[in-house]
Amino acid sequence: MDIKAANRDGNTILSVNGRIDTLTAPELEQAINTEIVRGNKKILLVFSGVSYISSGGLRVLLATAKKLKNPGDKFGICGLQPEVLKVFRLAGFTSIFSIYPSEGEALATW
Amino acid sequence: MPPGDGQPDSVQWEPVPGAPGAAFYPLIRKIDAVSSNSYLITTPDVIILIDPGGLPEQAAHLFGVIGMCQARDARPLIIFLTHAHTDHFVGIQADPACAHPDTLVFAVEQSGAYAIESGDTTVTQSDLMQAPFFPMKVHLHLFSRERAYPSEDMSFPNGARITITRDQTGAAGLPCERIVFGPGPALTVYHTPGHSPDSMCLQMGELLFTGDLLFAASPGIAGVTGWSQETLINSLGAVETLIANGGIRLVCPGHGRAIPAADALRMLPAVRADARNLVNIAEMEPDRAARTAAFAGDCMEQVNEIFTIMSGRLQYVSFILDELGESGIADKSSTLIRGDMIDELLEAFHNFAEEQRKGLDVPIHRVLKAGQVIAKLERTFNRDELPAIIDPSLVRRAGRLLSDYTTMLRGFTPPSECSDCDLNTLTESVVTGLSVPPITDDEVLSSADDDAAFSRILLARIGTPPLLADVEVTVLSEGDPLQVCIDREHFTDLLTYILEDLVGTGADRIEISTRHTGRNAIVTVAGNGPSPGALRERRTWRFLQGLAERTGGSLTFHDLEGNPQFEFIAPAV
Numbered sequence: 181m182d183i184k185a186a187n188r189d190g191n192t193i194l195s196v197n198g199r200i201d202t203l204t205a206p207e208l209e210q211a212i213n214t215e216i217v218r219g220n221k222k223i224l225l226v227f228s229g230v231s232y233i234s235s236g237g238l239r240v241l242l243a244t245a246k247k248l249k250n251p252g253d254k255f256g257i258c259g260l261q262p263e264v265l266k267v268f269r270l271a272g273f274t275s276i277f278s279i280y281p282s283e284g285e286a287l288a289t290w
Numbered sequence: 291m292p293p294g295d296g297q298p299d300s301v302q303w304e305p306v307p308g309a310p311g312a313a314f315y316p317l318i319r320k321i322d323a324v325s326s327n328s329y330l331i332t333t334p335d336v337i338i339l340i341d342p343g344g345l346p347e348q349a350a351h352l353f354g355v356i357g358m359c360q361a362r363d364a365r366p367l368i369i370f371l372t373h374a375h376t377d378h379f380v381g382i383q384a385d386p387a388c389a390h391p392d393t394l395v396f397a398v399e400q401s402g403a404y405a406i407e408s409g410d411t412t413v414t415q416s417d418l419m420q421a422p423f424f425p426m427k428v429h430l431h432l433f434s435r436e437r438a439y440p441s442e443d444m445s446f447p448n449g450a451r452i453t454i455t456r457d458q459t460g461a462a463g464l465p466c467e468r469i470v471f472g473p474g475p476a477l478t479v480y481h482t483p484g485h486s487p488d489s490m491c492l493q494m495g496e497l498l499f500t501g502d503l504l505f506a507a508s509p510g511i512a513g514v515t516g517w518s519q520e521t522l523i524n525s526l527g528a529v530e531t532l533i534a535n536g537g538i539r540l541v542c543p544g545h546g547r548a549i550p551a552a553d554a555l556r557m558l559p560a561v562r563a564d565a566r567n568l569v570n571i572a573e574m575e576p577d578r579a580a581r582t583a584a585f586a587g588d589c590m591e592q593v594n595e596i597f598t599i600m601s602g603r604l605q606y607v608s609f610i611l612d613e614l615g616e617s618g619i620a621d622k623s624s625t626l627i628r629g630d631m632i633d634e635l636l637e638a639f640h641n642f643a644e645e646q647r648k649g650l651d652v653p654i655h656r657v658l659k660a661g662q663v664i665a666k667l668e669r670t671f672n673r674d675e676l677p678a679i680i681d682p683s684l685v686r687r688a689g690r691l692l693s694d695y696t697t698m699l700r701g702f703t704p705p706s707e708c709s710d711c712d713l714n715t716l717t718e719s720v721v722t723g724l725s726v727p728p729i730t731d732d733e734v735l736s737s738a739d740d741d742a743a744f745s746r747i748l749l750a751r752i753g754t755p756p757l758l759a760d761v762e763v764t765v766l767s768e769g770d771p772l773q774v775c776i777d778r779e780h781f782t783d784l785l786t787y788i789l790e791d792l793v794g795t796g797a798d799r800i801e802i803s804t805r806h807t808g809r810n811a812i813v814t815v816a817g818n819g820p821s822p823g824a825l826r827e828r829r830t831w832r833f834l835q836g837l838a839e840r841t842g843g844s845l846t847f848h849d850l851e852g853n854p855q856f857e858f859i860a861p862a863v
Contacts, residue, residue, distance in 0.1 A: 201640075202633045234636065235601035235629040242609050262820060263827075266794030267595065271602025272755060276609060 182229075183211045191254070191290060192220040193283065197229030200237030209240040221253045224286050228259030233267060245276055254278075258286045306331060307539050309475035309495025315355060317348065318547055323419065323658050326378045326501075326544040328352055331494055332359055335472030336450065339369045340492060340499050341544060344377035344421060346384035353385055366450035368395045368430070368471075370479070372501025372544055373489040374402030374414050376421040383423055392447035396428045397469075399481060400435070402488030403428035412515050413486070417576050420652045432467055432490065433481050462531035464491075482529060484522025484565075486514070491529060496539035503529060504543050504557060507564035509665075509699035510582075510658045513574040522565050530558040571701025576653070582698055583653035586660035587643065588833040589695045592787075593667065594636050596688045600671065601629040603680045607753040619745045623679050623753075628670040635670070639663045661699045664692050678746065679753040683723075687783050706777045706840045710863060713772040713811050714804050720785045721765055721802060725758040727751065757786075758800070761793055766803040772811045774860040776842035781858075784837050784845070785815070788856050791830075792817035797854075811862040816855040 181198035192215045200208055215223055223244070241257070248255040256278035260268065268274050280286035306312035315330040325344035330337065330352060337359055342349045356367060371379050387394055398406060405413035409425035416423055429446055433456075441455040453470040464480040471477070478493040485506035492499040505511050506522050532538070533551050541554040549557070572578055604627055611620035642659050646652070676685045694704040729751045737743040792800055797819030804813050831847075838845035843860030 202630075202637045233598070234633045235598050235605065236633045238598070238602045238605055239629070242605055245609070246612075262795040263595075265796065266791070267598055267602060269794045270599045270757075270790060272606035272753075273602060276606065 181207060183208065185211065185215070187220075188287065191222045191224055191287060193224050193226060195226040195229065199232040200230060200240075201232065201234045202236050205234065205236040205240050208237065209243065212240070212244050216247055221248055221250070222290065223248065223255050224280075224283065224290075225257045226259050226283055227257055227264060228261065230264055231261060233264050238267075238271065238273065241273070241277065254290055256280055256286050256290075258283050306475070306494055307496040308537070309333070309497075312475045312495060314494070314497065316542060316548065317343070317352065319343070319348070319545070321545045323655050324377060325381060326372075327542070327546075329499060329542055330355060330359075331477075332365070333471060333474035334363075335365060335474040337365050337367045338477065338494070339367065341372055341378040341501070342369060342382040344379070344419075345381040347381075349381040349385045353387060366395065366446070366448045367393075368397055368446075368450055368452075370397045370477075370490075370492060371402065372492065372499060373486045374398055374405050375486065375502070376414050376416050376419050376423055378501070378544065379406075380416075380421050380423045383426070388426070395430060395446045395448055395450055396426065397430035397432055398428045399433050399488035399490050400431040402486070403431045405488070412575075415514060418514065418574070418579055418654050420650060432479055433465060462528045462535060464525075464528045464532065480529075480532070482525035484518055484525040485511070486516040487518070487521075488516075489525070491532075493538070496537060497542055498529075498533065498538045498540070498551075499542045499544075500529070501544040504541075504549075504554070504561060505545065507561050507568060509696055510574060510654070510661050512565070512568050513571045513701040515573060515575055517573075519565060519568055519571075523562055526558055526562040526565060530555065530562070533558070568700065574654070574701065579654040579657055583656040583660075584832070585698055585836070586656055586695065588829045588836065589691055590636075590639055590643075590660055590663070591827065591829045592833055593664070593688070593691050594640075596684060596691065597632050597636065597667065597671075600676070600680060600684050600688060601627055601632055603684070603753055604676075605629070607679060607749060610752050611748070616745075616748065619749060622745075623749055626672040626676050626679065632667065632670050635663050635666050657699065660695065664695050668692055679749045681754050681757070682728075683782075683786055687786070690779075690783065704840060706780065706842070708775050708777050708842045710773060710775050711778055713774045713776075713813060713860070714767040715771070716778060716781060717767070717785065717802060717804055717813055718765055720782050721758065721763060724786065724789060725756050725763065727756055727759070728754050757789060757793055761797065762799045764799075764801045766801065768805055770806075772804055772806055773863045774811045774842070775863050776860050777840060780837060780841035784834065784841055784858065785813070787834060787837070788815050792819055792854065795819050806862060809861055810859050813858040814855060815858075816850065816853060818853055820852075820854075 181196065181200060181204035184195045186193045194211055196208065198204065212223060245255055258280035259282055260279065303313050303315050306314050312331055312333045317328040319325060319327055325348055326341045328343045328348060329340040337356055339352060342352060382388060406426050406428055411417045414423065441453055443453050445451045454467055456467045464482060466478055466480045469477045475495060480491045482489050482491045482503055485502045489501055489503060491501065491503065503525065533555055538551045541549045541551060543549065604623055608620040608624055611617060639659060643656065646656055673685055673689050697704045729747055734747055734751055737747045797817030799818040801816045835845050838858060843858055846857045848855045
């Protein structure tokens with residue numbers, strides 16, 4: 181898995197590529213936590229390169245949602261591939277996170 | 291069986307209990323289908339190697355150890371095979387020692403010896419395991435019908451001299467031969483067919499080497515060419531008696547760790563009971579292995595998704611309860627599924643399948659690996675209590691995926707119970723079940739005064755949002771009943787999988803219609819979303835088609851101007 185970080189207008193964009201599984205979920209968690217510790221609390225995950233997410237990966241996302249729930253915080257995910265979107269929908273996650281079709285559409289609403 | 295990492299898990303010299311002057315060196319591998327354990331035994335008279343294994347590096351390691359033993363005290367080497375399957379011997383063929391056949395003496399039960407000498411790729415499982423071998427001379431045919439009894443002195447080109455005596459009934463009623471190498475401890479071999487016609491157990495002192503006897507009733511192993519239910523049951527019973535009679539401390543299997551005799555005595559009746567249930571199972575030959583491997587891949591794809599969804603759903607419930615300040619209730623629910631273990635198991639299968647794709651793809655290895663993962667997954671979720679919290683359909687289908695694969699692996703056909711029913715009524719019933727919350731508002735309100743009932747109902751209410759709650763669903767059916775003969779439960783699963791696929795990938799309008807055309811009844815399911823997963827993923831589509839067949843019909847797909855449309859077709863009655 182590969183994670184690229186970028187900052188656009190005060191928003192932190194983490195573009196993830198690869199599988200989020202037992203081995204890589206902690207890497208994602210670390211990358212997110214690093215941004216939060218730095219004070220970056222508007223985080224958008226770009227998942228267009230994510231083909232698979234395990235329950236461990238889902239856990240990381242829920243933990244992030246708990247950390248970014250204060251006024252002014254933002255947490256969203258965009259560009260979900262159909263397989264991952266299906267897991268999100270059927271597990272109920274689409275009612276917890278803000279899901280956007282693309283990075284542009286996400287940032288336009290932030 | 292899981293893949294081994296090629297490294298021995300346990301290697302050290304130990305004295306052989308009950309055999310003064312003898313020592314043994316167990317090379318215990320992590321369990322896999324590629325290579326067996328190996329056991330080296332030294333006595334003052336001889337070096338015995340039981341099952342060199344299926345890997346050249348394993349054989350090379352053993353020959354290195356044997357070389358050190360020879361350097362200290364030169365003695366002849368005799369290699370015994372518990373049976374002539376390639377994972378127990380083929381590794382030795384890469385060793386330079388094999389170029390000088392007279393330096394090695396092989397001892398194999400007679401029918402196995404013939405198979406090795408003639409290059410029989412079926413009896414040896416060379417075809418099934420895709421492990422080629424060249425024919426070898428077997429110097430000592432055990433349980434030979436031609437042997438002169440009661441005893442026979444034999445000598446071999448490498449200097450080994452033995453006296454062999456045979457007892458037709460032997461201990462516990464097993465045919466046995468006693469092999470004396472000199473004044474030191476002797477070896478007793480018992481003919482224990484069942485896993486294969488040539489299977490033997492070997493006893494040195496208080497050690498009993500059992501080859502694959504203890505796994506012979508396991509899914510995917512039962513039914514291999516040469517397997518026999520009747521002789522296996524007899525052999526298991528006789529070995530149980532042999533151990534119960536005393537004089538055996540440790541059972542050393544062909545795969546996995548050594549087992550104390552008391553534990554083996556507890557295992558053997560269970561293995562025998564398993565074997566008794568294996569009536570008329572299909573033979574595990576290369577074609578069936580390929581079909582089962584394909585089903586394993588399709589099945590694991592669904593298992594992966596459904597277990598991730600179940601685990602995710604529980605996390606969702608936990609998250610919401612936490613938000614509501616009800617984390618105590620959430621804690622109780624989190625014990626019902628082992629998400630971490632599920633992830634590890636699914637990851638292990640994924641990595642294994644990837645390795646297979648990159649290298650030599652051996653279907654039987656995938657078959658056994660999937661069987662092992664599925665057996666462990668059975669223990670990761672509580673199928674009795676989970677349906678009270680998350681969609682019972684998810685739990686039911688997860689359980690059925692696992693049991694269908696295990697059924698197929700055991701050599702049976704997954705059950706299909708077709709009966710006459712009205713397809714209109716059944717379709718409407720499935721759609722209603724996926725549209726209405728299982729817990730009503732009234733039930734939530736009426737539970738408010740009872741803490742336990744409120745917890746239970748709150749969990750279920752959060753965890754089981756109806757799949758079709760936010761979807762505009764239209765069901766159109768011709769007025770008359772549409773009589774078909776299908777398996778209702780499989781149809782329910784099939785329609786649920788299709789609807790989940792459409793909803794999960796973004797459809798918010800779904801039209802379901804039933805009609806009668808000629809001799810067929812047809813259910814059409816059309817959504818407005820993008821291309822569903824069933825079409826993007828070949829294995830998902832193949833899985834759904836297989837499920838439609840087990841339902842009693844067939845499944846087709848049409849792309850109507852970018853909108854997916856499934857059609858289930860079953861003969862009308």
